[in-house]
Amino acid sequence: MWNSSSWMDKKVNPYNITYGNGKQTTARAILHKISRLPPLVTPLEILHLRNLLKEVALGQRFIWQCGDCAELFDHCETSYISDRIRLLSQLGLIFTLVTGIPAVRIGRMAGQYGKPRNGLTELVGGVEIHKFHGDVINTVEPFRREPEPERMLSAYFHAGCTMNYIRALASGNRTGEDPRATSDLFKDETFAEIRSDLVRARQLLHNRDQLMNPVFTSHECLFLHYEQAFTRPWSGQADATTAPGGVYNASAHFLWVGDKTRQLDGAHLEYIRGLQNPVGIKIGPTTNADELVNILDLIDPHHEPGKVVLITRLGRAKVSRLDSLIQAVQGSRHRVIWQCDPMHGNTRVTDRGIRTRDLSSMIDEVTATIESHRRHNSWLGGIHVETTPDDDVMECVGGVNGPQDKDIGGPGYKTKCDPRLNSKQAMELALVVGKLYAQLYGNNRIPRARL
Numbered sequence: 215m216w217n218s219s220s221w222m223d224k225k226v227n228p229y230n231i232t233y234g235n236g237k238q239t240t241a242r243a244i245l246h247k248i249s250r251l252p253p254l255v256t257p258l259e260i261l262h263l264r265n266l267l268k269e270v271a272l273g274q275r276f277i278w279q280c281g282d283c284a285e286l287f288d289h290c291e292t293s294y295i296s297d298r299i300r301l302l303s304q305l306g307l308i309f310t311l312v313t314g315i316p317a318v319r320i321g322r323m324a325g326q327y328g329k330p331r332n333g334l335t336e337l338v339g340g341v342e343i344h345k346f347h348g349d350v351i352n353t354v355e356p357f358r359r360e361p362e363p364e365r366m367l368s369a370y371f372h373a374g375c376t377m378n379y380i381r382a383l384a385s386g387n388r389t390g391e392d393p394r395a396t397s398d399l400f401k402d403e404t405f406a407e408i409r410s411d412l413v414r415a416r417q418l419l420h421n422r423d424q425l426m427n428p429v430f431t432s433h434e435c436l437f438l439h440y441e442q443a444f445t446r447p448w449s450g451q452a453d454a455t456t457a458p459g460g461v462y463n464a465s466a467h468f469l470w471v472g473d474k475t476r477q478l479d480g481a482h483l484e485y486i487r488g489l490q491n492p493v494g495i496k497i498g499p500t501t502n503a504d505e506l507v508n509i510l511d512l513i514d515p516h517h518e519p520g521k522v523v524l525i526t527r528l529g530r531a532k533v534s535r536l537d538s539l540i541q542a543v544q545g546s547r548h549r550v551i552w553q554c555d556p557m558h559g560n561t562r563v564t565d566r567g568i569r570t571r572d573l574s575s576m577i578d579e580v581t582a583t584i585e586s587h588r589r590h591n592s593w594l595g596g597i598h599v600e601t602t603p604d605d606d607v608m609e610c611v612g613g614v615n616g617p618q619d620k621d622i623g624g625p626g627y628k629t630k631c632d633p634r635l636n637s638k639q640a641m642e643l644a645l646v647v648g649k650l651y652a653q654l655y656g657n658n659r660i661p662r663a664r665l
Contacts, residue, residue: 216488218445218461221438227481228474229330229436231351233363241363241439248370248443253464254324254377255431257448257490261458263430263467264492266318267520270595271551276315276651277523277596278305279432279553280640281322284329284631287349290372295379297603298323299429301637305644312648313655318430322600324376325433325466327369328440329631330474346630350440354630366440373465380429432468435493436475438485441465448490460490470494470525473501473558478508487513494523494598496555499532503542510548519549525598526552526583529559530575533582540590553596554583561632568623570633573612577646584650597647600632601640609633613642 221227233241269275280302282289289295298321306317327350336345344352344359350369352359435441444465448458463469469489473496475482486493495509506524514522524543528535543550556576564570580597587594602609608617608626610633617626627633635643 221481221485285326473498
């Protein structure tokens, strides 16, 4: 029998952070306070996303999901929030203009404050210290990383302020579209071939809202005590315009479980299986077909279209493993959404020992993933990438006039966790993926949006 704390009965929970020095009592008090604070998102907003995701599952929409690898409290700042929304809008807009497929925009923001790491501690200067687990747990500064329970309350308020400003941006613009999302692109020769479409789109965005929908929020479901504090029952109403009854996580519209925490007998799958939120599962190269179907049977027993997003992160060299997974899911009758994360499986280390990712490898993985889905009459319904709106960031290599290995590691390497695409690299990826869809599918497979 599921309840919001049944995950505690599971022994497999690799990210069960403990607070030392008598701070457990403080942590419990803070979690109780969060459980009584207003929700950050509403069941009606979550239902709206679920309805859009049903259309994604049917091949009628496409997800663009992006944002920082590790969101920081310092990112809760007017211009940075606006810039992230603008980049997300640009990715969806470019793809829609090239393909005619409406975009669903999901930001890794307003809560992406926790990060999984390989192990809880590391050695720095011969001293064992906590790894940086995200602002919700500790600080990035090496010798101040003792977990502090007060940071959970800070996470709530920073997420709430970010969410509030996202709504404010949308309320001042009926489509939720930043006008700079198109004007900035006029200056970049990479997008010269779709410039006339950009002009037409800017004219239409303010009187037609069918192409763009609100920005939804997401984060990895990682620290379960914190997530449980946001778990709220909803009685529902008979009126079809209201959300159905059930239990919702009110911290974000969409949550995902990472490749490190998707154990079938683990606490994380036990927790998310009881939620009405749409949920994602990261699928790495160690996932086998039987395991994947068993996961789906656990978290999607009613075979609801669009309830589950399978986010493959196989890497360019291992995309061939996707074929058996697609076939297994098709045989299970689960109506999932397939999404590609082309970043995590393509992380490498430069000759100077700095972690980076190559845009060309990401494009290769996306291309091979699309081809695998086409072979099995399946549909890749989204892209999930780690990005920054900062053009000066140089963490990933490649792209038109983009940084190379020799450029990585200088002042432009600003990430607190994994390397991110800068805005130009991300937009180039959106253009390449859009052109690939238009070339492969045209009008034969995808309902075209009417501009």
